[in-house]
Amino acid sequence: MALKPGDSFPNDVIFxxxxxTEEKGDIxxxxxxxxxxxxxxxxDKKxxxxxxxxxxxxTCSVNHVPGYIKNLPQLKEKGVQVVAVLASNDPFVMSAWGKANKVTGDDFLFLSDPDAKFSDSLGWASGGRTGRYAIVIDHGKxxxxxxxxxxxxVEVSGAEAVLAHL
Known part of the structure; x- marks a missing residue:
């Protein structure tokens, strides 16, 4: 079932x-x-x-991820503590994608949703791939x-659309 404003974020989500790490920072x-x-x-985070x-x-590499990288300071100004991108790719690919985008640290995460399990639970997956969506979670809500x-x-899931709703 899709999430909507006011819902609690599920308590069993594991990516x-x-x-x-710097020592594994090379792509x-x-x-x-x-x-x-x-x-x-x-x-307990936004x-x-x-x-x-x-x-x-x-679209993901040219528009979606770069929009969030560019707007990371504005998101932080709005109190966002973590930005995470999710795809059904394996964690090695997601890690390499983060490195290719020169993203370091733990305030912008590249996460894997194996077999699109989480996205499928929302009804937001197709053919084993995650859909294109955005969710803002504020202290569990x-x-x-x-x-x-x-x-x-990238209209409702891009950084600009999310910023407009923070």
């Missing part, structure tokens, strides 16, 4: 993640995937989670949740 270096308990990690159909794909309905569009 896969490879934490960025050809592989870290070790670890479970990332989003429900626990985000329970978070923007946006999802894309696939890492390194045209959803305050914004929108999915794109037009292929290749």
């Amino acid at each position: 896969q993640h490879i934490p960025w 050809t270096s592989c870290g070790i995937p670890v479970p990332y308990n989003a429900s626990k990690e985000w329970a 978070v923007v989670l946006f999802s894309v159909p696939g890492a390194f794909t045209p 959803v305050t914004y949740a929108q999915i794109e309905t037009k292929k290749g569009a």
Whole structure:
């Protein structure tokens, strides 16, 4: 069932993640995937989670992720503590995508939704891939949740749309 403003973020959401470290900062270096308990990690934070159909794909790489990177300071000014991009790609691909975008640290995460399990639970997946959507979670409560309905569009899930609703 899709999330909507006022809903509680589910308490059993676990993604896969490879934490960025300086010693594994090169794009050809592989870290070790670890479970990332989003429900626990985000329970007391303001978070923007946006999802894309696939890492390194045209709209995602040219428009969606760069918009969030560019607007990260404005999101922080609005109290956002974590920005996370989600795709059904494996955690190694997501880690490499973060490195390719020169994203470091733990305030912008590249997370894997294996088999689009979380996205599918929302009804926001298709063919084993995550949909293109954005969710704002404020201390466990959803305050914004929108999915794109037009292929290749970044209208309701982009950084500018999310900023307008913070």
